Structure formats: C-alpha cells, structure tokens
Amino acid sequence: MRLLDHHFDGITMGDVVWHSRWETWVRLADTFRQGNVFLAGDAAHVHSTTGGQGMNCCMQDAFNLGWKLALVLKGYARPELLDTYEAERRPVAEQVIWAASSLHDIFMTHGKDIGQRTRTMFDPGYTEKVVNYCSGVAYTYRDYVQKPADLTELNGPAIGDRAPDLDFEQGGALFDRLRHEYFTLMAMPGDCDRAPVIERLQRRFSRVLAVETLPRSEALSKRYGATDGRLFCVRPDGYIGFKCSADEAHLLEATLEGVLTI
Template sequence: MSSIEESVLIVGAGPTGLILAHELLRRNVPVRLIEKRKGPSHTTRAMTVHARSMEMFEHMGIAHRLEEVCLQCPGNIYHFPHLPESEQPRTDYRVLPTRFAFYYKINQNDFEQVLREHLFSQYSLKPEYRTELVGLSQDAGSVEARIMRPDGTVDTRRHSWVVGCDGVRSFVRGAAGIDFPGEEVAAMAMMDVELTDVNFDDHWMNYFFDEELFMNCTKLPGRCWRIYMSEPTGALVHADDARAAFQTVADRLGIGMKIGEPEWATAWAIRNNIADRYRNGRMLICGDASHVHSPSGGQGMNGCMQDAFNLGWKLAAVFKGLAAETVLDSYERERKPIGEQITEGAMATHEIVMGFGIAPEERLHYTQEPGWEARTIQLVSGLSHNYRDVALVPPVIHAVAGPRAGERAPDALLVREPRKRLYDVFRHPRFTLLVVPGADVDSHLSAGRALRDELERRYPSQVVACLVPQGNTRMSEHPDPDRATKATASPEGRGDDTGFDFDHRVCDETGEILARYGIGPEGRLILVRPDLYVGMSCVPEEAAAMLGYLEQWFRPISGCAA
C-alpha cells in the first residue's frame, strides 16, 4: 500500500483550482495541483469578472494586478430591433454599492496567468501540466490517486483529500459516484476576432437578436473583440466556415460590422446541469464540475471561483484538525443554492436574448417588470448571493439592524487620509471580530475585550479582533495620565487604555460603517467570516452568543468547551 501524503490533491488548474490552491496555501495547507492540459491556455474563453469576485481578489491582494489587464464595462445593452436606440433596455452596473461598480472584461488566459504568477511568487507553487488523474478510490482516512506523469508512467499516491476542479467532464465527480443531471438548452458559438465598421458603443456588452438569431459583441483588452452567436437549428453554429457564418448572422441582424479572420473560434452545447451533491467522503467537486449553465450574464467563472473561496477556509480547518469533517457539509449547503440561483439568473437573461420562436417585442416585458434592472445587476454581480436561509445562529434577545447572518459584509471607508477601508481590516485568512462601541463606550469596550480574550483562549489564532470607535479621536489619549501610564505598562503590553493596539484599532471617521451595518447608540459586535460574509451580529451585551456561534466551525481547545 502507498504511504499517505499529507496534502490536498487539486485536479484542474483553471481559475477554480488556482483560487482553491491559494486559499489552502495561505493557511499553510500543502497542495498538489495537477492539470492534464499540455500547458497554460492561450485562448480567452470566459471573459467577465464581476464585482463580488473583484472584492475577493482585493482581499487576496491581486486586484491591482488584474486591473492592469482588464477593461471596465459599465453593463449591458439589449438591442431590441423595434425600439429606437434611446429606449433600449440596459443593465447599468455603475450604481452598485461597491468600489467595483462595473464589471471587468478580461482575456481568461491573461487572467489565469495573473493567478499563476501570484501562486508562484507567494508560495512557489506551479501547476503540474501533462499530469492526468486516471484512477481514484478512497477509504475512511485518505484517497488513493493513480496519476499519469508526462512520460506516461503511472504513480500511485494517497492524499488526505481530493477536490475535482476538472470541469464539466469531471473525472473526480465520476469516481465519487455523483450524478450530474441536466438538459441541453441551446447551441452556442464564439470567437475572438478583429472587427471593422463598428457603429455601437464598444465599452458596453451589446446583445443583438431577433426571433431566430442572437449575437453578442464587446471589445476585449488588446486587438480583438469577443462575439457570441446562436440560432436554433445549429447549422450556422457548427458551420465549417465560422467567419462566414458569423458574418451572415451579423448581416441578418443589421449590425453593420465586418468580421475578420478569427484568432480562435469554438462551438458547444449550452447545458443546465447541477450535481446531486458536492461531496462523497474525502472526494469533493468544485466549480464547473458541480454546476454549468447558460453563459448569459457571464456568471460562470465567477460562481466557480466563489465556490473555491467558500470551500478553501473550511477544508483548511478540517485538514489541520481545527474543525470536524462535518464542517464540509456546509459547503454544499451554502453553495448549491447559489449554483441554482446562477442558473435561474442566467436563464432569465437567456429568455430575453435567446427566446427563439418568440418575437422580440413579446420578450420586452421581462425588462419592464418592476425592479428588473436592480435585481439583475445585484444577482449577476454576485452582491446579492447569500447564505441567509442556511445560516445557523444562536438565539439572541435583541434583534439588530444591518446585514443579517449569511449576507455579504459590505465595505466602508473608515479613514479618508491616509485611506483605510473596512476591507483592509478583513485582509487576512481568519474570522474578524469588529467591536463598534455605541453610547456606553466603557461597557462596550469591556465586553469587546472580554470576548476577544475568550475567543483567543478557546480558538487560538482563528479570530482577529479590531476596535472601530466612532470619530477621529485617538482613544489612547486618556485625560488621566496615571490610568494611561498603567495601561501602557499592563501585562498585556497593549499600549493604551482601550486594550487594542495600533494594528487592531481604526477609527470610523466617515460614519459609513454605522450606516452600512445599521449601527446606532446600542453599539455592535460583528463577526465576519474569512470569505467576507457576515457570520453573526449582536449588541455587546450578548457577546456570549458569539462563542456559541463559532462552535459550528471550530473545535475549542481541550477544557474550553462551552
């Protein structure tokens, strides 16, 4: 029998696998990342990065690098043929409550390169290309993987866990015996190509369609444009001469552009599939291996990466013995409904632009429903994705305003100069406890300190606590010099009378955190998860409930059970 290699085997080095590797490595979990492709992709494929993903990348420390290889897109224009240009429906993302109030257009090959460079520079990890998983089995303590090397020889190793980030035809999903039911909904072709005679705004994503044809056009970074095309017969989608077929559709829709020779082109069947489950024992699936859907709205890659962002911190805790294996059940419980939401949202756009057999004027009503634009941009951007319905929170006496457990934790500008944002406070791999005192400052500070200390005792190094006082007063400047001196010389060495040192205290000078988290004179304790979702929020007087909340995620150290 082969010996156990204490590591997580990740199968597939696309965006999902790269994000998962990052989230495990930043928590000191050893990773092996294999990919059967011959080398890094040189084609674009997916090409949209939405706001919630950019918030994730800012948290990971690579948003600035992605911004260098992207183009901003304000949103989508739906070109109904019977409407004048001024009346065309739009989904304008510039109103989103985030620093990334737009979405990015990016070449996926450039995007993946940024992720690979970051993994190599930070963790010295590179994907193992031309390395294919050809056999997989498991027992109670490990998985046995048969892996074919580039020279054709097969190596057998046992790993602690395996995660299939290996796409629609996932080998891991098949080996785990997980069903992947679904249906084909249309055929689609796409190409990257240079265009001439363009007479529409290339900053936007432009949807053109009639009763039987669909085309989507937008400018990519560099020379090329991305154009998608669909029609119900498949004759044009699968035509031998792709350029001629695309030109035919563009001409019939009256777009007016001239299509050059494509850099690359492909065609495929659009499917809606979602796995029956996301885990079988020590085998898990993530990203396209667990759900696929229409590309309408460009949510696919984003949803897949968020799957990995959700799974990474949980798998790390289980791997290191900090959490029970049952914690991994929350991955499917939280992310499968999101996969279903993505499918639903994608199909809503699909029905508008690819509702073949229905006249466009009869599809217009979808865009005229009250709140259609706001719902669409919140859903597609990922900002409205949440785990409210499955969040487990201990009962409290006082209900509080603001984001609920399982909802996205909003960002907020705390200090204007030098700039400090709330998301800067969250930029680490642990839970974050925010202590926001209200009118009763001394009492709320005392409750926050006591909770911080008890969390550190029960769950060492799993929670970072930060004090967020109101205003711009330095709380260490206490009027009583004797008290200040005693605090400075305290055994904790915290250096001031708040009990929170410089790295764990930032004033809210703007009031944004009060507004975005619904905080009043009652004050607040807010526990934010490593994946930027609210875990729990309560008044300082009910701090003990937070200890109960964390019991679902981590094992308390011996002798510290509640």
C-alpha cells in the first residue's frame, strides 16, 4: 500500500476481500513415458508462473504427442516413433524451467540483493536467452530429429526447426497449406525435374502425405533460403522433419520408410 501511495496519485487501496496463499514448485519428471502411460503438461513439469509459459508448453507437449499417437494407433507408424516424444519434449521442459526460475529469482525472490538481480538482467546474452526459452516458438528439435549422416547440409531453416510462416505475394499464408493432420511435402519452386520423385513419394505415402507445390515468392526465398526445387517435409505438428534437394529425395523416402509402416 505504501508503494502505491508513493508512486501513484489518486489510487487508494481498499480492504482485501479475498486472498489465497500461492506456492510455487519446481519439478521435472525423470521420464515422460512408462509403457503405455505418458506424462504431459504440469504432470510432467511445473515451475513458477513467471514468464507465463506453463500452459503453452503443456499444449506443445500435447501437440507433439498427439500426431504420433494417432499414427501409431492407426497402424501407420512404427511404435518407436512414440519414444521421440520424451526425447524432444523433456529438453524443452528443462529450458522453460530454467527461464521461469531465473525470472522468478529476479522478480519474486524477496530478500535477495536488488543490485545483484538487476545485474543479472544485463549479463550479455541473458535477455535474449530468457526470451527465447520462454517464448514458446523458439524451441527447436534440431538435436533430436534423426537424419541420414550423408545428407547434404543446406541453408535456411534446419531439420527440427519450427517451419516459419509467411504471406505469399500471390495471397494466402504458408500455414494455410499446413492446416491438416498429415505430413506436408512442400515442393519449393525451381526448374529441376522432380515430378517423378514427388509422384513416387505421393503414391507410396498417400495416406499420410499431402503435397504442396509452392509458387515463386520473394518471401519464400527469404524465409527458406535459396529454394531451387528443394523438398521440405513438414510434420503434422509444424516442425521440419526433413529437407533435401530433389536429387537426394531417396534419403527422404528412406527416412519416411524408417518411421512409417505404409
């Protein structure tokens, strides 16, 4: 109340009519899966509300697990796909816990020296790291999504990154084309002859693969690097599962074969 009196004119505090005690916990489950039981959301990880990411992270867990469960239950994917849930999501939970705890220490740890807390905020790279870890869209599964060792490295967003959205100059957004429950094979504009390759992939994986041939677009080149006929396979949760040039499409086919049963 004294703070309000000191800093704000014309605001007075009335009587507190309701209050509750709020406690915060920091917990992370050792494992997110045991047999057919999966932990997601607060059951798998809880932390301070500072940063406001708890629910977002919980929904991303569900988003990551949902399509994998659906494909395995339908018999379209191998059960090993389910192991990738913990491999991909537990590190994200660790990141969010670090960011939330670190912000909690700055904003809510009463009794700690204010100078020291302020200095932390000015540590080089601190703000960027904490914002990235808290933002909910900066997570990447780069280190966890399997890819062949002999795949050529290409510029632009990497395998395991969240596929970036963009507006086409011709109208419509890229995400409009990804709004379904399947993988999307995005064929980038280019002059190379990849029609037989795309046809083959479409035929083989027709039940789970939608093909989108994208128009030439400056926004697309900017967000996805040189496009020149490249193939991007976007997972149902919007993350890039694979990318290659058309002449390495056999590696994409082998990777899909490793995951899918059809």
